[in-house]
Amino acid sequence: MPKPKKQFNGQKRKKAKVERNNKSSGHDEVLQTDIDKLLKKTRPEQNQTNGDNESPPPALPETFTEINVKISELSSTGDGLALSENADHIYVVPFTVPGDTARVKVVKHFPSLSYSMTDFLEVVEPGQQRNDALIGCGYFGKCSGCQLQMMSYEDQLAHKRRIVEKAYANFSGLIPELVPTIGETFPSPMQYGYRTKLTPHFANGGAGSKGKKQDDAQEEPAEVQVPPIGFTYKNRRLDMDIEDCPLGTDIVRRGLKSERKRVAENIRSYKKGATLLMRESTTRVPKEPASASDSTPAGESTTYKPDWLTPTPGKDTGDVIRTERDTYIEEKRCINDNNATSVEYVDNYVFSNKAGAFFQNNNSILSGFTEYIRSQALPAGNDQSPQPIKYLLDAYSGSGLFTITLSPLFKSSLGVDVAGDSITSARDNARANALPSTGFAAADAAVLFKDVPYPPLQTLLVIDPPRKGCSDDFLRQLLAFGPRRVVYVSCNVHTQARDVAVMVQGDEKNNIRYEIESIRGFDFFPQTGHVEGVAILNRASFPSESS
Numbered sequence: 001m002p003k004p005k006k007q008f009n010g011q012k013r014k015k016a017k018v019e020r021n022n023k024s025s026g027h028d029e030v031l032q033t034d035i036d037k038l039l040k041k042t043r044p045e046q047n048q049t050n051g052d053n054e055s056p057p058p059a060l061p062e063t064f065t066e067i068n069v070k071i072s073e074l075s076s077t078g079d080g081l082a083l084s085e086n087a088d089h090i091y092v093v094p095f096t097v098p099g100d101t102a103r104v105k106v107v108k109h110f111p112s113l114s115y116s117m118t119d120f121l122e123v124v125e126p127g128q129q130r131n132d133a134l135i136g137c138g139y140f141g142k143c144s145g146c147q148l149q150m151m152s153y154e155d156q157l158a159h160k161r162r163i164v165e166k167a168y169a170n171f172s173g174l175i176p177e178l179v180p181t182i183g184e185t186f187p188s189p190m191q192y193g194y195r196t197k198l199t200p201h202f203a204n205g206g207a208g209s210k211g212k213k214q215d216d217a218q219e220e221p222a223e224v225q226v227p228p229i230g231f232t233y234k235n236r237r238l239d240m241d242i243e244d245c246p247l248g249t250d251i252v253r254r255g256l257k258s259e260r261k262r263v264a265e266n267i268r269s270y271k272k273g274a275t276l277l278m279r280e281s282t283t284r285v286p287k288e289p290a291s292a293s294d295s296t297p298a299g300e301s302t303t304y305k306p307d308w309l310t311p312t313p314g315k316d317t318g319d320v321i322r323t324e325r326d327t328y329i330e331e332k333r334c335i336n337d338n339n340a341t342s343v344e345y346v347d348n349y350v351f352s353n354k355a356g357a358f359f360q361n362n363n364s365i366l367s368g369f370t371e372y373i374r375s376q377a378l379p380a381g382n383d384q385s386p387q388p389i390k391y392l393l394d395a396y397s398g399s400g401l402f403t404i405t406l407s408p409l410f411k412s413s414l415g416v417d418v419a420g421d422s423i424t425s426a427r428d429n430a431r432a433n434a435l436p437s438t439g440f441a442a443a444d445a446a447v448l449f450k451d452v453p454y455p456p457l458q459t460l461l462v463i464d465p466p467r468k469g470c471s472d473d474f475l476r477q478l479l480a481f482g483p484r485r486v487v488y489v490s491c492n493v494h495t496q497a498r499d500v501a502v503m504v505q506g507d508e509k510n511n512i513r514y515e516i517e518s519i520r521g522f523d524f525f526p527q528t529g530h531v532e533g534v535a536i537l538n539r540a541s542f543p544s545e546s547s
Contacts, residue, residue: 026467027077030494033170034075035090035115042072042087058089060116061106068124069093071100076163076494078147078529090115094234095141097151099127107235119235129155136192136527137246144234145247146527157185157523160531164521167493167533172501183520186372190364191526195247196280196344197361198256202227202263203239205270226264227273247527249363251321252278255334258317279335279355280363281342283311284328306428308341308352315340346370346405350432353399353425360401362524369522370405376518376536377406377460379485389484391454394462395474397440400426402462402489407438410460415440416448447473449481457539459483469495479507486514486537493521493533500535508542515540 061067069082069091080096082104083089092115096102104118120141123130135141135149148156161182168179188194206224230242243260244253255278263276316333323330335342338356345351346366353359360366382388390411394403397415399422407413407430417423417440426440441448452459461483463470469492470478478486479502486503490496506513514537521531 031075031077031079031092032113032115034073034077034081034166035092035113037170038073038081038083038090039088039114042083057111058084058086060089060109060111063106063108065106066103066121067091067106068101068103069118071096071098071102071127073098074159076166076529088114091118092116093118093120094147095120095150096123097127097129097155100130101125117235139240139242142233143230143240143242144232145245147529149527153187153191153526156526157187160185160521160523160529163529163531164493164519164533167497168500168519170497171494172497172504174501174504178504178516180516180518183518185521185523185531186365186368188362188365188523188526189368190362192246193249193253194362194364194526195245195252196249196363197359198245198248198252198278199275200230200242200245200256200259200278201239201273201275202229203273205272205274206267224267226267229260229263229276248278249280249332251280251319251332251334254319254321255317255336258319258334259336262317277336277338277356278317279342280344281311281316281333281335281355282345283309283331283333283343284325284345285331286328306352306432308343308428309350309432312340346401349405351399351401351404351425351429352432354421357419357422357425358398360524365522365524366401369524370401372520372522373402373462373487373489373534374406374409376487376534377409377485379538387455387457387484389458389460391459392462393448393452393454393459393483395448396464396466397426398422398464400429400438400440402464402487403438403440404429404433404435406460406462407435411437412454413438414453416443418442418444447477449477452481456482457484460485460487462487462489464489465495465499467492467495470499475499475502476507479503479512480510482510482512482539484539486535488533488535488537490533490535491524491530493531496533496535500537503537506540506542511541513540513542514538 071080071082071093073081074097075081080093080100082091082093091104093102093104101124103121103124105121106116106118108117110116130150131152132150134152137146137149140146140149161184164182168174204227228239228241230240232238233240245256248256259276259278311333315337316335319334321332335355340355341352342355343350343352344359344363378389392403392406392410392413394415397403397417400415403413403415403426415426420442423440423442430438488496488500500516503514504516517536517538519533519535521533524532
């Protein structure tokens with residue numbers, strides 16, 4: 001990845017306050033950074049001690065000891081951080097908020113890293129942000145899925161804004177002047193019942209189970225115990241039996257019950273454990289139209305109706321929820337076959353995808369989210385520019401969410417993805433939505449700029465990479481190509497901050513760098529510690545030496 005260079009504020013060159021962090025910016029690195037910052041803040045004098053006069057390691061309780069701790073702050077991972085009595089060690093406590101005094105069990109020490117992992121037992125005295133009446137799931141406090149159900153939604157959104165702020169402060173290495181004020185977190189319209197996909201699992205099958213031999217007599221095959229079907233316990237490599245998940249949509253929750261019953265009835269057919277799939281799929285059945293023009297929603301093709309708009313028997317759990325709308329009957333089914341086709345609507349745009357492939361799992365936020373991206377796609381005064389942005393290049397395009405919802409703004413749009421199945425779905429989606437000037441190509445995103453047919457100064461680039469962020473080669477080629485404007489969507493704001501810093505530092509050889517226009521978090525997963533980020537950047541040039 002390009003090394004950090006000079007940084008800019010107006011026409012003045014400034015150095016970074018810290019070296020750019022090249023770590024993976026995963027869960028452990030993010031947690032460790034929050035721990036180090038808290039220790040530095042509470043005992044600043046300790047950081048000035050020289051190596052010959054280091055403090056002795058703190059005395060730690062025996063593992064599995066129960067102790068009371070008070071939570072100082074909430075980490076970016078969703079865990080509470082509690083200081084030891086001497087403020088020289090941190091206890092990581094799940095399911096807590098700042099101000100809580102909690103009873104915990106110490107489960108593992110990491111002395112060299114100055115923290116210990118604990119299991120949450122109970123709240124001794126609640127902090128001001130804690131309201132257990134808000135908890136909507138009986139498994140909360142044990143299941144690893146959610147972290148924040150005891151917080152008001154307003155507090156959850158504020159916390160996620162701080163996550164984005166800390167990501168850029170801790171992982172970009174940029175001076176504060178180069179990072180704009182982080183916007184308010186965009187809320188999800190639904191805080192429960194929003195997940196359109198669940199993937200519970202179980203560890204053991206029942207094939208080959210037999211009874212024991214006694215006195216040379218073979219007993220009848222023993223009854224097979226159905227293993228726990230669900231998600232893991234927090235901090236344990238052990239599955240928790242989950243009968244219902246209130247984060248799932250209504251049809252997904254029905255599907256979970258059906259799949260649990262099916263697995264229990266057929267447990268002997270499984271040689272080992274398995275991961276199950278419950279994916280919502282939507283069909284719109286038109287009512288009798290008053291006229292031919294009433295039969296097709298805007299954005300949908302009147303001539304191309306692919307097979308996947310008709311449900312395939314045997315590919316779902318058999319559950320159906322029907323809702324009457326103004327012009328159609330909406331039917332929702334729960335797909336349980338990874339290779340079957342699921343269908344989803346965002347406003348009147350229709351998308352197909354392999355049910356097991358990636359697509360955003362919170363449909364309730366997608367209308368507002370895609371509208372926000374549309375509102376930010378073109379810079380102010382673009383129509384007055386001598387070289388207006390006319391072209392869209394969508395890297396990591398998947399099945400075409402951004403390419404398709406943005407396409408009407410552009411003369412031509414191209415989506416690129418490494419997954420051939422996703423490109424097949426994307427092409428089908430472009431036809432189904434009647435978008436003839438929208439194309440898709442299967443290619444490695446790391447070399448996608450090689451044959452781009454668009455002039456860089458008239459191109460918007462949208463990137464939505466996996467959690468690990470963009471590769472070194474991708475960022476180098478992005479800077480060499482130099483699109484006029486970039487929309488960077490990320491499911492990991494820490495790797496996003498790292499990558500954005502590379503773009504801001506720029507490529508001096510080609511005289512291309514970027515300035516950040518805005519950064520904002522989006523709450524795709526309420527009740528959890530997860531936040532998505534959207535950064536808008538504009539191409540700039542390096543100031544001349546005489547400036």
